[in-house]
Amino acid sequence: MIRRRADAGSTALPVDYDRDPERFAANQAATSRFCIAGDVHGPVAERLASTATPPVLDLGGGDGTLARLLVPLGMRTVVLDQAAYVERAPRPAVRADAHRLPFTEGSFGAVAALWMLYHLGDPLLALSDIARVLRPGGTFVACTSSRFNDPELASALPEWGRPFSFDAETAPTLVSNVFDVVEVQRWDAPMVTxxxxxxxxxxxxxxGLSPQQARQGAERFTTPLTVTKRGTLIWARRR
Structure with missing residues (x-):
């Protein structure tokens, strides 16, 4: 996967949902078919519904996976994403840049940024703007992968182990620069077979490998193969 430079020490994962939709579809298909543990969306939706105040901003929410869980729970949700497929999300949905949120100060009771802040070259700038649109005491939740995610596949992933702009190793510190961190949940367990x-x-x-790279890479491994997922989920509160 090609990455653009974020700073001298890390990189940001490219937003390729429009440029390479097959890559995104492959990721969704692999997760839904082979994951032996659930994704974070369900637990996050349940906790937001029980502890947060609407409306919720689903930042980088794509086609609305989280919103579809929140709305039936009585949580009005606005989905924001810069990719075109946000048009498939439940309304209201906004296509915009996460660095400059098109909302007034204190518009939301909660903001979720699941699997998205690593796409930003300056996640700290985005975190500051998230704090701006949150009400005082509002809830912020984010999750990200570790730079050492999927260790069993490291030999096929050329950038495995390299830091990226918002990874599990640095995310808690970045968030704590802007918010009061309430809880950090880490995972390091076999979750995919x-x-x-x-x-x-x-x-x-x-x-993120090309179709040819993926086929050639797969030939290196003996199956069935269990893959370890590493990452973190962060709950925080606006100061």
Whole structure:
């Protein structure tokens, strides 16, 4: 996966949902088919519904996975994403840049940024603007992967282990620069089982390899292959 430079020590993952939709589709398919543990969206929606005040801003919410869980729980949600597929999200949905949120100060009771702040070259700037649109005491939740995620596949991932702009190793510190961190949940456990080389190839494609690279990379591994997922979920409160 090609990354653009964020600063001297880290990089930002490119937003490729419009440029390479097959990569995004492969990631979704691999997660839904082979993950033996649930994603964060369900637990996050339940906790927001029980502890936060609407409306909720789903930042980088894509086609509205979190919003579709929140709305039936009585949580009015606004989805924001810069990719075109935000048009498939439940309304209201906004296509905009996460660095400059098009909302007035104190517009939201909660903001969620799930699997998205690593796409930003300056996540600290985005965190400051998130704090601006949150009400005092409002809830912020974010999650991200570790730079050492998927260690069993490291030999096929050329940038494995390199820092990126908002990874599990640095995210808690970045968030604490702007918010009062309430809780940091880390995971480091086998969460994906890939039954055959075709599944490995699909998973590698979702991780950003080209179709040819994914096929060739899959040939390196014996299946079934269990993959360890590493990352963190951060709950915080606006000061």
């Amino acid at each position: 890939l039954p055959d080389q075709r599944a490995v190839g699909l998973f590698l494609r979702g991780r």
